[in-house]
Amino acid sequence: MNIKKNIAISDSGFLFNPSTGDSYTLNPVGQEILKLLKDGNNDEGVIEYILKNYMTDKDAVEKDLYDFKNMLKNFKLIEDE
Amino acid sequence: MDKKQYERPIIKSLNNGVMNKFGTRNEYAALTHIEGVPVKSLLQEYGSPLFVISERKIRENYRNAKRIFETRYPKVQFAWSYKTNYLNAVCNTFHQEGSWAEVVSRFEYEKAIKNGVPGDKILFNGPDKTDSDLRLSIKNNSPIHIDHLDELYRLTEIATGMDKKPRVAIRVNMDTGIYPMWDRFGFNYENGQAWDAINKIMASGKLNLVGLHCHIGTFMLTPSAYGVAASKLSELALSIKHQYNKDITYLDLGGGFASKNTLKGSLLPGSDSVPEIYEYAEAITTAILNAGFQPDDLPYLYLETGRALVDDAGFLLGSVISNKRLSDGRRATIMDFGVNIMFTSFWYDHKISPAQEFGQHTEDTILYGPLCMNIDVVRENITLPPLKPGDQVVVHHMGAYNISQSMQFISLRPAIVMIDNDKKVHLIKAAETLETLEKGEVLPEYLKEFNI
Numbered sequence: 001m002n003i004k005k006n007i008a009i010s011d012s013g014f015l016f017n018p019s020t021g022d023s024y025t026l027n028p029v030g031q032e033i034l035k036l037l038k039d040g041n042n043d044e045g046v047i048e049y050i051l052k053n054y055m056t057d058k059d060a061v062e063k064d065l066y067d068f069k070n071m072l073k074n075f076k077l078i079e080d081e
Numbered sequence: 082m083d084k085k086q087y088e089r090p091i092i093k094s095l096n097n098g099v100m101n102k103f104g105t106r107n108e109y110a111a112l113t114h115i116e117g118v119p120v121k122s123l124l125q126e127y128g129s130p131l132f133v134i135s136e137r138k139i140r141e142n143y144r145n146a147k148r149i150f151e152t153r154y155p156k157v158q159f160a161w162s163y164k165t166n167y168l169n170a171v172c173n174t175f176h177q178e179g180s181w182a183e184v185v186s187r188f189e190y191e192k193a194i195k196n197g198v199p200g201d202k203i204l205f206n207g208p209d210k211t212d213s214d215l216r217l218s219i220k221n222n223s224p225i226h227i228d229h230l231d232e233l234y235r236l237t238e239i240a241t242g243m244d245k246k247p248r249v250a251i252r253v254n255m256d257t258g259i260y261p262m263w264d265r266f267g268f269n270y271e272n273g274q275a276w277d278a279i280n281k282i283m284a285s286g287k288l289n290l291v292g293l294h295c296h297i298g299t300f301m302l303t304p305s306a307y308g309v310a311a312s313k314l315s316e317l318a319l320s321i322k323h324q325y326n327k328d329i330t331y332l333d334l335g336g337g338f339a340s341k342n343t344l345k346g347s348l349l350p351g352s353d354s355v356p357e358i359y360e361y362a363e364a365i366t367t368a369i370l371n372a373g374f375q376p377d378d379l380p381y382l383y384l385e386t387g388r389a390l391v392d393d394a395g396f397l398l399g400s401v402i403s404n405k406r407l408s409d410g411r412r413a414t415i416m417d418f419g420v421n422i423m424f425t426s427f428w429y430d431h432k433i434s435p436a437q438e439f440g441q442h443t444e445d446t447i448l449y450g451p452l453c454m455n456i457d458v459v460r461e462n463i464t465l466p467p468l469k470p471g472d473q474v475v476v477h478h479m480g481a482y483n484i485s486q487s488m489q490f491i492s493l494r495p496a497i498v499m500i501d502n503d504k505k506v507h508l509i510k511a512a513e514t515l516e517t518l519e520k521g522e523v524l525p526e527y528l529k530e531f532n533i
Contacts, residue, residue: 015092023095027442027467030090056087060469067406068090074410075094 002079003038003072017077024075029054033068089404089467091444112434112475116500120398120436120473123498128512129473130399130418132484132497136174138394139480140502143178146390149359153366156381160204162336163189165387165481166395170499170509172196175390183336183385187214194221204333204383206252206294208232208266215239219247226250226294226333228267233278240287250292250333251278255313257306263298270313279317283325290327292383293317296335300344300388304356307334308364315372318380333383334365340392342429342478350432351478358389388481395480397423398436401472402451412446414468419450419457422494423476424486426459433459436473439466452491489518 008016013031015024026034029050036046043065050061072078113120116135124131143159150157160183161175167189172182173196182193185207193203200221205214208228215236218225220243227233227249240247252267253275268274282290293314297306311334318329338361343351369382399418407413420426433448443464450457459476468474487494496512 025093025095025442027088027091027440029088030092033090034092050087053085054087055084060087060089064089067404068092070406071092071410075092 002040003034004077004079007038007077009034009038015077017075020076022075030068033065034072037069037072086440088440088442089469091442091467093442093444110434111436111438113436113438115396115398115475117504118500118506120475123506124398124400124473126506127496127498127508130397130416130422130495132422132479132495132510133396133398134168134171134480134497134499134509135394135396136499136501139171139174139391140178142390142394143175143180146358146362146384146386147179149362150366150382150384153362154369154379154382156379157384158331158381159384159386160202160333161390162385162387163192164485165336166391167192167485168497168509169196170507171391171480187211190214190217190223201248204250204294204385206296206385212239215247216243219243219245222248224248224250224292226252226292227278227282228252230268230278230281233281237285237287246287246289248291249282249288250290250294250331251275251282252294252296253314253317255295255297255310257297257309257313259298259301259303259306261298263296266296267294270317275317276320279321283321283327290321291329292331292333292380293329294333294335294383296385297337299337300339301337301361302339302354302356304360304364306364307361308368310334311365311368312372315369315374319373322378328378329380331381331383332369333385336385336387338386338389340388340478340481342392342425342431345428345430351429391480392478393480395478395483397476397479397483399474399476401468401470401474403470404468407447412444413449414446414465415449415451416459416474417451418476418495419452419459419492421450421452421457421490421492422487423450423459423479423483425479425481425483429478430460430463431479432477433463433465434475434477435466435468436475442466450492454491489513493518 006018013026015026033046036049046065047061115133160181161172162183164185181202182198183204184190184193200223203223205218205223206226216239225247236247253270254264254267255270256262268278282288295310295314297310314332321327321329339355341351341355347354397418399416402415402417405413443466445462445464448460448463450459493513497510499507499509
């Protein structure tokens with residue numbers, strides 16, 4: 001899963017997709033995950049990072065990541081494979 | 082290194098639409114305590130979900146309404162509408178404050194008697210009163226509010242064989258300018274049915290006509306409609322005085338005052354759009370005072386206010402079971418309380434607050450209950466912070482009708498506690514068990530065994 005290269009993410013969690021003109025907001029955890037995915041991390045890498053930095057457990061992150069990626073797909077922020 | 086607080090990742094599309102001129106509803110501030118008692122500890126001790134009643138709020142609402150009416154009219158009497166919430170603890174709080182009882186069925190009547198309400202302070206409404214109900218009411222001197230002609234004739238017949246003259250009122254329905262007009266209960270004012278019924282009562286000599294009653298609707302958002310109703314009842318009372326030289330003891334304006342709940346489809350939350358009690362009081366008392374009664378002959382004003390006095394004294398606490406994503410990308414959250422204990426969710430958008438602190442990000446979600454039924458939707462759309470399984474929420478304005486109309490459908494009914502004025506928590510109804518559900522069931526002997 002590759003995040004579209006041309007999307008812009010600001011430090012305050014504002015995301016802009018220049019190809020559609022749509023904009024989005026992300027909460028801090030959403031921002032971190034999106035950056036990790038954009039940098040080419042796979043699911044394991046993302047989960048490991050979140051568990052290292054946040055108070056949560058693996059099951060919760062796994063579920064949430066699955067849902068979050070579905071939303072990215074839904075919003076067409078992912079490159080066609 | 083200290084780990085950061087985790088919050089479910091969310092991405093929300095920003096839509097450029099027309100701004101709502103009223104701004105966004107900020108209804109998701111955390112509510113961690115009810116009457117000073119932590120939500121978390123309540124749920125831990127009594128289980129989730131849990132109904133919570135604030136005794137302080139009931140008394141405050143009652144005293145406020147009483148003061149508002151009594152400063153405008155000299156003779157006011159409230160009668161607690163049992164069907165709104167017939168938990169004994171709730172009824173008795175109202176009785177301690179001086180409220181009489183208003184009942185609409187035999188079991189409610191018996192409940193009031195059992196609670197210690199004197200018979201002559203129980204107003205008996207409703208279309209279904211059996212001969213035995215009528216005899217009991219006559220014996221106890223309870224005012225019987227006659228709903229239809231059959232009841233009038235039946236009562237006259239029963240009274241013939243008794244040594245007591247029943248104290249009666251007739252229920253009057255009328256056009257008060259609101260739609261839909263409630264005309265299924267009582268006798269109509271405009272077409273003369275009400276006056277005919279009065280003449281029949283007076284002519285029979287068997288019944289003592291002491292009052293006139295009306296109940297113009299429910300969740301009434303137009304106080305002036307009560308003014309019209311009070312004028313029409315006053316006119317009937319004055320006509321009785323003129324025709325029969327008889328003073329009517331009371332005018333009963335029924336219930337129907339709105340609570341601060343938000344009706345589905347309304348632009349503004351109920352807290353901003355629902356009339357205040359004083360607006361109803363002003364309309365009613367002005368109409369009676371201006372009707373033409375001699376000051377010494379002013380009738381008592383009876384009020385059967387239920388919802389407006391108890392709704393905001395009731396809360397439902399519950400927990401998140403799961404989050405899911407619907408096929409179109411919408412977020413859905415499954416709660417552990419459903420429409421079986423939230424009957425009013427069919428017409429209100431209940432205010433729901435998270436019971437724990439959260440960040441600034443929110444998302445739109447559908448709230449489902451736990452029932453395996455498609456109709457189990459608690460809120461069709463609500464903006465809440467990202468909730469995770471186990472997170473707790475507080476549903477506001479749950480004191481009216483939800484408990485009395487709840488049912489054990491798929492899910493059993495939860496415990497109910499009351500927090501007293503000293504912040505002490507009292508269990509006032511235990512959570513149901515399978516035994517509660519099966520009480521009264523009889524399984525025929527031949528169905529007790531099977532082989533599968």
